[in-house]
Amino acid sequence: xxxxxxxxxxxxxxxxxxxxxxxxxxxxxxxxxxxxxxxxxxxxxxxxxxxxxxxxxxxxxxxxxxxxxxxxxxxxxxxxxxxxxxxxxxxxxxxxxxxxxxxxxxxxxxxxxxxxxxxxxxxxxxxxxxxxxxxxxxxxxxxxxxxxxxxxxxxxxxxxxxxxxxxxxxxxxxxxxxxxxxxxxxxxxxxxxxxxxxxxxxxxxxxxxxxxxxxxxxxxxxxxxxxxxxxxxxxxxxxxxxxxxxxxxxxxxxxxxxxxxxxxxxxxxxxxxxxxxxxxxxxxxxxxxxxxxxxxxxxxxxxxxxxxxxxxxxxxxxxxxxxxxxxxxxxxxxxxxxxxxxxxxxxxxxxxxxxxxxxxxxxxxxxxxxxxxxxxxxxxxxxxxxxxxxxxxxxxxxxxxxxxxxxxxxxxxxxxxxxxxxxxxxxxxxxxxxxxxxxxxxxxxxxxxxxxxxxxxxxxxxxxxxxxxxxxxxxxxxxxxxxxxxxxxxxxxxxxxxxxxxxxxxxxxxxxxxxxxxxxxxxxxxxxxxxxxxxxxxxxxxxx
Numbered sequence: 001x002x003x004x005x006x007x008x009x010x011x012x013x014x015x016x017x018x019x020x021x022x023x024x025x026x027x028x029x030x031x032x033x034x035x036x037x038x039x040x041x042x043x044x045x046x047x048x049x050x051x052x053x054x055x056x057x058x059x060x061x062x063x064x065x066x067x068x069x070x071x072x073x074x075x076x077x078x079x080x081x082x083x084x085x086x087x088x089x090x091x092x093x094x095x096x097x098x099x100x101x102x103x104x105x106x107x108x109x110x111x112x113x114x115x116x117x118x119x120x121x122x123x124x125x126x127x128x129x130x131x132x133x134x135x136x137x138x139x140x141x142x143x144x145x146x147x148x149x150x151x152x153x154x155x156x157x158x159x160x161x162x163x164x165x166x167x168x169x170x171x172x173x174x175x176x177x178x179x180x181x182x183x184x185x186x187x188x189x190x191x192x193x194x195x196x197x198x199x200x201x202x203x204x205x206x207x208x209x210x211x212x213x214x215x216x217x218x219x220x221x222x223x224x225x226x227x228x229x230x231x232x233x234x235x236x237x238x239x240x241x242x243x244x245x246x247x248x249x250x251x252x253x254x255x256x257x258x259x260x261x262x263x264x265x266x267x268x269x270x271x272x273x274x275x276x277x278x279x280x281x282x283x284x285x286x287x288x289x290x291x292x293x294x295x296x297x298x299x300x301x302x303x304x305x306x307x308x309x310x311x312x313x314x315x316x317x318x319x320x321x322x323x324x325x326x327x328x329x330x331x332x333x334x335x336x337x338x339x340x341x342x343x344x345x346x347x348x349x350x351x352x353x354x355x356x357x358x359x360x361x362x363x364x365x366x367x368x369x370x371x372x373x374x375x376x377x378x379x380x381x382x383x384x385x386x387x388x389x390x391x392x393x394x395x396x397x398x399x400x401x402x403x404x405x406x407x408x409x410x411x412x413x414x415x416x417x418x419x420x421x422x423x424x425x426x427x428x429x430x431x432x433x434x435x436x437x438x439x440x441x442x443x444x445x446x447x448x449x450x451x452x453x454x455x456x457x458x459x460x461x462x463x464x465x466x467x468x469x470x471x472x473x474x475x476x477x478x479x480x481x482x483x484x485x486x487x488x489x490x491x492x493x494x495x496x497x498x499x500x501x502x503x504x505x506x507x508x509x510x511x512x513x514x515x516x517x518x519x520x521x522x523x524x525x526x527x528x529x530x531x532x533x534x535x536x537x538x539x540x541x542x543x544x
Contacts, residue, residue, distance in 0.1 A: 025276070026278065026279060026280070026420075027280060027281045027348050027350060028276075028279050028281035028283055028346075028348050029348075030346055030372030030375055030426050030427055031375075031422070031426045031427075032279060032418050032420055032421070032424070033375050033402065033417075033419075034375075034417050034418075034419045035088055035414060035415070035416055036085070036087070036088070036401070037085040037086045037087045037088055037092065037414075038085065038086055038403075038415050039081060039085070039092055039094065039095050039413045040086070040092045040094040040095070040410065040411075041069070041079065041094070041405075041410070042095060042096070043410065043411065044071060044077060044097055046071055046073040046100075047073040047074075049072045049073040050072075051069070051072070051077075051411055052408070054069060054070055054071055054391075054411065055070060055113045055391070056069070056269060056270070056391025056392055056405035056406075056407050056411065057069065057113050057114050057115055057174065057391070057405070058270075058391070058392045058403070058405045059115045059116050059178060059394060060117070060394055060396060060403070061117040061119075061120065062178075062180075062397070063398070064120070065080060065081035066081075066117075066120075067095070067413075068115040068116075068123055070111075070113045070114070070115055070125065071100070072111070074103065074104065074105070074112065075100045075101060075102050075112070076101050076102075076103055076112050076115055076123060076143065077097055077099075077100045078097065078098030078099045078100065078145060079095045079097060079098065080096045080098050081095060082095060082096070085415060089378075092412065095413070099145045101144070101145040101148060102148075103125050103143050104127060104138075104141060104152075106152075107136060110128070110129070110136050111127050112126070112127055112141070113127050113128070113173070113174035113198075114127070114174050114175040114176045114196075114198065116176040116178065118142070121144050121145055122145070123143055123145060124140065124141070124142055124194075124217075125140075125141050125142075125143060126139055126140045126172075126173045126174055126175070126196065127173055127174055128169050128170050128174045128202065129166070129169065129203065130202065133162075133166055134166070135162055135166040135169060136169065137154040137165070138152040138153065139169045140152070140153040140155050140173070141153065153217070154220060155168070155172075155220065155222055156220060156221060157221065157222075158221050163205065166205045167205050167206070167229065168213075168222060170199075170202055170203070170206035170207065171197060171199045171206065171211030171213070171227055172196040172197045172198075172199075172211060172212075172222050173196075174198050175196070175198025175199075175268075175270055175271065175392065176194050176196060176197075177196075177212060177271045177272060177273050178193060178272075178273070178395065179193055179273050179275075180273070180275045180395060180397035181351075184273075184351060187358075188214075188225070188358040189358075190214055190216055192214065192215075195214060195225065195273075196213045196214075196215050197210070197211045197212035197213050197226070198210065198211065198270055198392075199211030199212075199226070199227070199268050199284075200266060200267050200268030200286070201252070201264065201266060201267075202267075207229065208228045208232075208233035208251075208262075208263040208264075209226075209228030209233060209234030209347075209369075210226060210228075210234070210268050210271055210284040210286075210347065211226055211228070212224070212225045212282070212354070213225055224357070224364040226282075226349065226357070226364050227365060228364075231251070232363075232365035233251050233262045233263040234263045234365075235259065235262065235368070236260065236261040236262065236266065236345075236371070237260060237261055237290070237371065237429070237488065238256035238260045238261040238475065239291070239343075239429075239431055239432070240255075240261060240264070240289065240292070240293050241256075241293070242254075242255055242292075242293050242294070243292055243293070243294040243309070243331070243337075252264050253295075256475075259475060260488070264288065264289075264307065265306045265307045266287060266288030266289075267286070267287045267288070267306065267389070268286060269285035269286070269287065269390040269391040269392055269405070270392025270393050270394075270405070271283065271284045272392075272393035272394055272395045272402060273351070274395055274402070274418075275397050276400060276418055278418075279418055279420060280351055281348040281350065281351070282348070282349040282350075282351055282354065283346050283347070283348055283349075283393055283402070284346070284347040284349070284393075285344070285345075285346060285374070285390035285392070285404070286347055286390070287305070287306070287345075287389045287390055288306050288308075288343050288345070289304060289305070289306045289340050289341070289342060289343065290308075290341050290342075290343050290432060291308060291309065291337070291338060291339065291341060291432040292308075292309040292312055292334070292337040292340060293306075293307045293308060294307060294309050294315070294328065294334075295307055296325040297309045297315060298325060299322060300320045300321075300322025300324065300325060300328070301314050301315065301319060301321050301322050302314030302315025302316070302317075302319070302320050303320075304340060304342070304387075305342075308340040308342070309337065309340050310340045311340075312334055312336070312337040312338075312339070312340075313335045313336075315328060315329075315335075316328060316331045316332050316334045316335040317329060317332060338432040338433045339432060340432060341383070341430050341432055342383065343373075343430065344373070344374040344388075344389070344390050345371055346371065346372045346373075346374050347369035347370070347371055348369060348370045348371075348372070349367050349368075349369050350367070353368075373427035373428065373430070374427065376427055379412075379414060382409050386408045386409060387408060388406060388407065388409075389406075389407045389408055390404065390406065391404065391405030391406060392404075392405045396415075400418070401415045401416060402415075402416045402418065403415055404416065422516075422518050423519055424519060426486070426519060428484045428486075429485050431485070452468060452529065452536045453466065453537075454466075454467045454469075455467075455527065455538060458540050459540075459541035459542065459543045460517075460540070460541070460542060460543070461542065461543050461544055462516060462542075462544075463515060463516040463518075464514075464515055464517075464540065465512055465513070466514075466515060466540075467510060467511070467512045467513075468509075468510070468511045468529050468536075469509075469510055470509060470536075474511060474529040474530060475529070475530045476489040476513055476527065476528070476529050476530075477489070478525050478526065478527055478528065478540075480520070480521075480523065480524075480525055486520055487515055489515075517542045520542060521542075521544075522542055522543055522544045523542060524541055525540050525541070525542060526538070526540075527539075527540055
């Protein structure tokens with residue numbers, strides 16, 4: 001009895017210590033990421049397939065200069081760092097390939113994607129389906145990169161039914177997150193140094209957002225800490241619309257509402273658990289489209305990834321010259337839409353929320369994220385035929401660096417230091433041209449809505465309270481004089497440091513937002529509120 005009491009006491013102390021430490025930290029922001037350099041990754045060719053087509057899943061063996069990356073030919077590769085880190089503005093040194101080992105050779109339609117070093121010779125690797133099904137129970141393997149030995153594991157949901165099993169494979173397969181916060185891992189991850197998961201919509205039945213779970217090696221089931229099933233999609237920005245109206249009932253096929261957009265066919269590159277003295281967060285990379293979306297946009301001319309119509313003038317005409325899925329070439333009335341653009345976004349989740357899921361006081365889909373545009377400084381980005389995409393991220397606890405695997409036109413590992421400085425600007429949002437034009441028109445228009453929008457103080461420095469009086473909660477955005485959206489507010493997606501509150505009464509909702517503009521330049525800004533498709537605007541002035 002005494003031993004049981006002492007064990008419970010120790011676990012309680014660890015939990016309290018982890019919570020108190022995290023409570024003093026602030027969530028990661030995009031403006032805190034400062035690129036310091038990186039490595040080029042050799043485009044290794046195996047069985048007529050190049051590494052550039054990899055899913056960009058990575059892991060580093062702590063205490064070494066050894067990495068692992070999955071190869072699309074079905075191999076796991078060992079990569080060795082060069083002697084020094086490449087710096088911004090100069091050519092980066094290339095990593096060298098070490099050992100390689102095939103995995104899942106006896107498993108149909110599963111190939112290695114997620115990788116996690118157990119020791120200097122052994123790794124866990126996991127995969128998932130690239131089509132709807134059926135479920136494959138052996139989606140996890142333990143391989144010895146030195147001897148070639150392989151152990152397959154069967155992992156199912158506790159229901160052990162086809163639908164939940166497939167969803168778990170798609171959510172928790174194909175990725176890992178290394179946890180260097182040992183107190184958090186001991187309390188909420190069963191003492192494991194890793195979480196399973198990646199998530200993101202790949203095929204029907206996949207999570208509509210990032211996914212993470214706890215699994216003990218050799219156990220038959222895993223447990224979610226983060227999951228967004230079909231009826232609970234994660235929110236995204238509202239800069240998209242669907243062609244031809246809403247033909248589907250699922251939320252992922254609906255246009256944005258007053259609270260923003262819904263997760264669609266966006267790809268999660270990977271997740272990382274930040275363990276920094278001042279900053280906390282679980283960061284997920286997210287690639288998706290902005291502009292016109294169409295389910296038929298799956299490879300024909302004018303289409304892009306994630307159901308994005310890159311060039312409507314081509315896609316909705318005979319110039320598309322593809323398979324003409326669903327006869328999209330005949331929908332010429334849609335050709336006037338603007339060209340789509342790709343978004344590269346970071347989602348930040350609070351580890352305290354996942355801890356509450358582990359304790360049973362929060363559902364896995366009740367973990368909101370805060371979004372930021374991924375910083376583009378110091379990196380050449382490709383926007384055309386093969387766009388640069390965000391892959392996995394890895395927290396290097398020894399060097400206190402966040403590493404990003406970046407794909408197209410070549411694979412790179414990019415290192416970011418964390419600089420906690422709120423005066424640094426956030427990366428501007430890239431939008432289709434018509435959205436930008438509309439924003440500029442809003443800035444130029446002299447529209448006031450004093451009965452709906454009150455701003456106190458105005459002018460202000462460094463923060464102001466924006467109050468909206470309307471029949472329903474609004475979607476609120478703030479634009480600078482160039483017409484670029486610099487802040488977006490809606491319940492469940494408030495930027496770190498900003499606040500939101502709502503008071504109902506007399507058929508009106510008084511919604512108050514606190515905007516902290518310290519990271520912005522002095523000047524004129526436009527408050528833009530949308531209530532039931534009605535737009536209200538007001539000019540405000542930030543004076544440093």
